[in-house]
Amino acid sequence: MKKQTWIAIIIVSIVIILGIGIGVKVKMDKKNSNLEKQRTAAIGFIRVQSGVEKIEFLKDGFNSGSGIWSISVNTIVDGKKYEEILNEDGLDGGDPLPDGNTGTAKPVEVIYSNGRREILK
Numbered sequence: 001m002k003k004q005t006w007i008a009i010i011i012v013s014i015v016i017i018l019g020i021g022i023g024v025k026v027k028m029d030k031k032n033s034n035l036e037k038q039r040t041a042a043i044g045f046i047r048v049q050s051g052v053e054k055i056e057f058l059k060d061g062f063n064s065g066s067g068i069w070s071i072s073v074n075t076i077v078d079g080k081k082y083e084e085i086l087n088e089d090g091l092d093g094g095d096p097l098p099d100g101n102t103g104t105a106k107p108v109e110v111i112y113s114n115g116r117r118e119i120l121k
Contacts, residue, residue: 044090050100051078
C-alpha cells in the first residue's frame with residue numbers, strides 16, 4: 001500500500017478511538033451526575049418527611065419536558081410502603097404520605113439505581 005493510504009488509515013483509527021473515549025467519558029459523567037441528584041433528592045425527602053426508614057431508587061432519573069429532573073422511588077415510611085416521585089428538592093408527588101413535616105432523625109437506608117447502598121443520617 002501507498003504511504004498516503006497508511007496515513008489515512010491511522011488518522012481514521014485515531015479519530016474513531018478518540019470518539020469512543022469521549023462518548024464513554026460523557027456517559028460516565030452523566031451517570032455520576034444522576035447518582036448525585038438521587039442522593040440530593042433523598043436528603044431533601046428525609047429532611048421534611050418523618051418516619052422514613054428506606055428509600056429505593058427504581059431507575060435512573062430523567063429530565064421531563066419542562067426540564068425538571070425527577071425519579072421514581074419506593075419508600076418505607078412508618079413501616080408502610082409508598083411509591084413516590086422525587087426531584088432534586090425532595091418530594092414531587094406520589095402516594096399520600098402520613099402527616100409530618102418534622103423530618104426523620106434516625107438513619108435511613110438508601111438504595112441507588114446502580115445498586116449501591118448507603119445509610120443517611
